[in-house]
Amino acid sequence: MEYSQPAGRLPHRQRGVALAMVVWFIAAMSVLVMGTVYESRTDVRLAQVHLGRAKAIAAGDGATRLHLAALIERRRGQGNNPGGMPLAADYRQGDTAVRVSVVPAGILVDVFAGPAEAIAGVLADGAGLAAADAQKLADNVVKWRAALPGGGRFARRMEVQEDLLRIPGFDRALLDAIRDDIRAMPGGRTAPVGSRDVDLQSLLASETLLRVDALVDYNGRQWLRRHWVSLQGGGAGSVLPWQVLRTEPPRVVGMTYPKAGT
Structure with missing residues (x-):
């Protein structure tokens, strides 16, 4: 008499293979679901950033335009009287709070054409470098600006602050440390920012080149929108009494970057 497998039951080996296939299928579906969820969360974060x-x-x-209009109106009404010059003001655009502040560009260090001593000062004060290290890095800036001794028509041009990252010894952390203390264009004052003998109100009454910062509160973050503005009149075809010379892309303030090589 021969033994026969009961109907509807699989051999032990076949049952093991079937169970393994089910386990692998569940694992694959779990990985797929996790990947989809992660991608969805990434898309949501990117959408929030945009x-x-x-x-x-x-x-x-x-808010920047409103503040510039108020500033120019105040200057016209008071002449060069510095007492009422609005250095900062709060605005609300819909449900978004914005604080606008104005900095006369003349008190900011000129890394584009200024001497090494001024650059070393802002590196020591703003970035906390030792005096010797600050002076060495400032010398690198001056040397980099001039492709040949004496500069002249061979001088290397710096067009934006980020050009400092091309200089040996500079990194993102250093740039962020001094970004608020340097100018975005040539011609600035050589003294380090924050000098106590500078009266901002008086300087604002006569300064024609301004840095205008708009700090926007949104979704628990503060975004900085920065403009460099000339008050010598608008450009060709513009009826505005000011001209925007440079606009920086918005960025979240308070973020830090690791130093190079770490």
């Missing part, structure tokens, strides 16, 4: 940038541009630019 929305934050758009909010910073719209609200920041609007």
